[in-house]
Amino acid sequence: MFERKVIIASRVGLHARPAAIFADAVGRVPVEVTIAMDAEPVDDAMDASSILSLMSLGAAHGDVVVLRAEGAGADEVLESLAKILETDLDAE
Amino acid sequence: MTFTDRAVPFTGVGVSPGRVLGTVRQMPAPVSEPPAGERLAASTSADDAVAALRAASKAVQAELKSRAERAHGDAKAVLEATAQMATDSMLIKSAVKHINAGLSAERAIWEASASVAEMLLNLGGYMAERATDLFDVRSRIVAELRGVAAPGIPASATPFILVAEDLAPADTATLDPAQVIALVTSGGGPQSHTAIIARALGLPAVVAAVGADGIADGAEVYVDGTAGTVVVDPGAEEVAAADAWATTASRLVDFDGNGRTADGHLVPLLANVGGAKDAVKAAAAGAQGVGLLRTEFCFLGRDSEPSITEQVEAYRGVFDAFPDKKVVVRTLDAGADKPLPFLTDATEPNPALGVRGYRTDWTTPGVLERQLAAIATAAEGSTCQVWVMAPMIATVEEAAHFASMCAAAGLTTPGVMVEVPSAALRSEFILGHVEFASLGTNDLTQYTMAADRQLGPLAALNSPWQPAVLQLIGMTVAGAVAEGHDKPVGVCGEAAADPALAVVLTGLGVSTLSMTPRALAAVAAVLASVTLDQAKHLAQLALAAPSAAAAKERVRSELPILAELGL
CATH class of the missing domain: 1.10.274.10 (PtsI, HPr-binding domain)
Structure with missing residues (x-):
C-alpha cells in the first residue's frame, strides 16, 4: 500500500471543476486509487475516480488529503495524481 | 379572419410580437418519481x-x-x-x-x-x-x-416552435435562438420569465394559452405573438400573415438613435442591459444610454460577494460602451426570484414581499456600501454620466438614506425605483431627497394588483395596461411636477417595450423609456407616428377605460401604424 499526502491547491477547494479534472485523471490510471481526509481512518477512504465522492469529501483549499493505491507502479501513479491536486486548477 | 371551417385557435396573451409558421416540439413532461419500493419485473433478472x-x-x-x-x-x-x-x-x-x-x-x-x-x-x-x-x-x-424523451428543451435538427407548460430560467439558459423560432406556454403570465426571455431574444411568444400543451408533437402551427393566438394546421391567410411579418420585421431593425414624437418632443430611448456584452450590443442598436443596468450579473451563481475590484471592472465595461451618455445603475436586486445564498433567506414564506432589493441592506449591511464604492470607482475616469438607483424603495426615509449613502460614496445622482405602490403615491416627497425616479412596471403591476407575476391564471391581472397601474404612473409623474425641480421620471419595465404602451407612457409625462434593445426600432417607429398631444389624448383614453383589455384595445385602435407594421 502506497500513500501520498497532498495539500489541496485549488482556491475553491475540491469543487466541481477541479473534481472533474481529477476524477477523469484517476479514471485513466491502471490501479485503483482511494482518497480520504488526512485524519480519517483508511476504512473511510473513497474511490478517487468518483466525482461525487470527491465532491462529498468537502476538501477545502489548504486541506490535507491522503491518496492510497496498491500494486506495481502505484507510487509513480500517486506522484502524478498528487501534482494535479497541488495545482490551482481554477487558475487555468 | 374566420376559423369556422377549422379547429378553433388556442388563445392566450401575446407577449412578444411576430407571426411565424413552424413545427411544434413539446417540452417533455418532467420525469415522475418511480413509485417507492417499485420491484424488478418478474421477467427481468x-x-x-x-x-x-x-x-x-x-x-x-x-x-x-x-x-x-x-x-x-x-x-x-x-x-x-x-x-x-x-x-x-x-x-x-x-x-x-x-x-x-x-x-x-x-x-x-x-x-x-x-x-x-x-x-x-x-x-x-x-x-x-x-x-x-x-x-x-x-x-x-x-x-x-x-425510453421516453429526456427532460429539457428537445434536440432537433431543424428550427421549431417550443411549446411548454412554462419555462424556468434553467430551461431558457439552454435555449438556442437559432433553433427556437417562437415560444408558446399554456401557463405563465405576461411578466413571466418566458415572456421576458422571448422579448429579449426577439422571439414571437404567446403565454397562458390554455390547452396548447396538448398540441401534437410535430404539428404545423401558426403563432401570432401580437394577437396571442396559436392556429393548428394554418391556412392561406396565416401563411400570408407570416410572409408579411417576415417582410415588416426586416424593416424594423433600424433605430436612428433619436427617440421623439412626430412634433419633435424628445423621449430618449434607453436600453436595459445585464453586463458589458449586452451594453456593446445595445450601443450598436442605437440606444441613447442605459436606463437599467442590472448588477445581479456580478453576483448571481456565486456563493460569496464579488470583490470591489471585480465589480469595478464589470461596471467599467458597461460605462465604456456609452461614452458621454447616461448609464443608470440599479444596485443589487436580490431576493424573490433572484435568491443569493450570502444575502437572502430562501425559506421566507412570501419572498416577493420579503427582504429583497434595497431591504437586504438591513439584514446584511455592507454589501450595498461596497457596491456603491465600486460604482463610484468605476465612474472615475469615465466620461459616462453615472446615475444610481435603489430597487424596492417603499418610503421617503429609505430614499433619504439611500441618497446619503450615495453621497458618502461620492455618487452625485441618486435615484429610486418606483415598484411599490407606496413610492408612487409619495413620489413628491421621495423626489425631495433624490434626483430621479424610474418606474419598474413589472413589479409595480404585481404589487398594485396583488397578483404573482409567475402565475398563469392571474395573467390578465398582471397586465401593465391595468388602468390602476397607469394611474399610479401618472401620479408618480404628477408628484415629480409638484416637487418643483423638474426631476425626471423614466420607465425601465417591460411596459416600455410595448410600442402602444410606450405612446401612453409618453402621454402620461414619462421622460425616458428603457427597454430590451430588440424593441428600440419598433417603439421609435410608433412613437414618431404621434404628436405629444395625441399621446396625451391616448393616455387619457387608457386611464378612462374600464379594464386593461379595453384600455389596450382603445389605444391600439387609434394607432393605425401598429397594423401596418404588424405589431
Missing part, C-alpha cells in the same frame, strides 16, 4: 437490470458530453462535471446494491441519487447547488430507462 442501468448511464453521459462540446465557459465546465456524474462509480455501485436487493433499475438510481444529493446538500453553498445537476442526471437516466 437483477443482472439484466444492472446492464440496462449501465447502458442508460453511458448514453446519458454521451449526450451530456456532446452538449458540453457545444457549450462555452462556465456552462461547459458544469456540463463536463455533470457528464461525469452520470457514470460515477459511487452512484452506480449504490444503485446496483438496491437492484440486487430487488428494486427496479429506475427506483434504484432514484434512491442512490437521493442519498448522494443529501450529502451534497449538507455541505451547503456551491456543493448544494451541484445537487441540482445530480437530480438532472437522475431524471435523464430514468427517462432513458423508460
Whole structure:
C-alpha cells in the first residue's frame, strides 16, 4: 500500500471543476486509487475516480488529503495524481 | 379572419410580437418519481437490470458530453462535471446494491441519487447547488430507462416552435435562438420569465394559452405573438400573415438613435442591459444610454460577494460602451426570484414581499456600501454620466438614506425605483431627497394588483395596461411636477417595450423609456407616428377605460401604424 499526502491547491477547494479534472485523471490510471481526509481512518477512504465522492469529501483549499493505491507502479501513479491536486486548477 | 371551417385557435396573451409558421416540439413532461419500493419485473433478472442501468448511464453521459462540446465557459465546465456524474462509480455501485436487493433499475438510481444529493446538500453553498445537476442526471437516466424523451428543451435538427407548460430560467439558459423560432406556454403570465426571455431574444411568444400543451408533437402551427393566438394546421391567410411579418420585421431593425414624437418632443430611448456584452450590443442598436443596468450579473451563481475590484471592472465595461451618455445603475436586486445564498433567506414564506432589493441592506449591511464604492470607482475616469438607483424603495426615509449613502460614496445622482405602490403615491416627497425616479412596471403591476407575476391564471391581472397601474404612473409623474425641480421620471419595465404602451407612457409625462434593445426600432417607429398631444389624448383614453383589455384595445385602435407594421 502506497500513500501520498497532498495539500489541496485549488482556491475553491475540491469543487466541481477541479473534481472533474481529477476524477477523469484517476479514471485513466491502471490501479485503483482511494482518497480520504488526512485524519480519517483508511476504512473511510473513497474511490478517487468518483466525482461525487470527491465532491462529498468537502476538501477545502489548504486541506490535507491522503491518496492510497496498491500494486506495481502505484507510487509513480500517486506522484502524478498528487501534482494535479497541488495545482490551482481554477487558475487555468 | 374566420376559423369556422377549422379547429378553433388556442388563445392566450401575446407577449412578444411576430407571426411565424413552424413545427411544434413539446417540452417533455418532467420525469415522475418511480413509485417507492417499485420491484424488478418478474421477467427481468437483477443482472439484466444492472446492464440496462449501465447502458442508460453511458448514453446519458454521451449526450451530456456532446452538449458540453457545444457549450462555452462556465456552462461547459458544469456540463463536463455533470457528464461525469452520470457514470460515477459511487452512484452506480449504490444503485446496483438496491437492484440486487430487488428494486427496479429506475427506483434504484432514484434512491442512490437521493442519498448522494443529501450529502451534497449538507455541505451547503456551491456543493448544494451541484445537487441540482445530480437530480438532472437522475431524471435523464430514468427517462432513458423508460425510453421516453429526456427532460429539457428537445434536440432537433431543424428550427421549431417550443411549446411548454412554462419555462424556468434553467430551461431558457439552454435555449438556442437559432433553433427556437417562437415560444408558446399554456401557463405563465405576461411578466413571466418566458415572456421576458422571448422579448429579449426577439422571439414571437404567446403565454397562458390554455390547452396548447396538448398540441401534437410535430404539428404545423401558426403563432401570432401580437394577437396571442396559436392556429393548428394554418391556412392561406396565416401563411400570408407570416410572409408579411417576415417582410415588416426586416424593416424594423433600424433605430436612428433619436427617440421623439412626430412634433419633435424628445423621449430618449434607453436600453436595459445585464453586463458589458449586452451594453456593446445595445450601443450598436442605437440606444441613447442605459436606463437599467442590472448588477445581479456580478453576483448571481456565486456563493460569496464579488470583490470591489471585480465589480469595478464589470461596471467599467458597461460605462465604456456609452461614452458621454447616461448609464443608470440599479444596485443589487436580490431576493424573490433572484435568491443569493450570502444575502437572502430562501425559506421566507412570501419572498416577493420579503427582504429583497434595497431591504437586504438591513439584514446584511455592507454589501450595498461596497457596491456603491465600486460604482463610484468605476465612474472615475469615465466620461459616462453615472446615475444610481435603489430597487424596492417603499418610503421617503429609505430614499433619504439611500441618497446619503450615495453621497458618502461620492455618487452625485441618486435615484429610486418606483415598484411599490407606496413610492408612487409619495413620489413628491421621495423626489425631495433624490434626483430621479424610474418606474419598474413589472413589479409595480404585481404589487398594485396583488397578483404573482409567475402565475398563469392571474395573467390578465398582471397586465401593465391595468388602468390602476397607469394611474399610479401618472401620479408618480404628477408628484415629480409638484416637487418643483423638474426631476425626471423614466420607465425601465417591460411596459416600455410595448410600442402602444410606450405612446401612453409618453402621454402620461414619462421622460425616458428603457427597454430590451430588440424593441428600440419598433417603439421609435410608433412613437414618431404621434404628436405629444395625441399621446396625451391616448393616455387619457387608457386611464378612462374600464379594464386593461379595453384600455389596450382603445389605444391600439387609434394607432393605425401598429397594423401596418404588424405589431
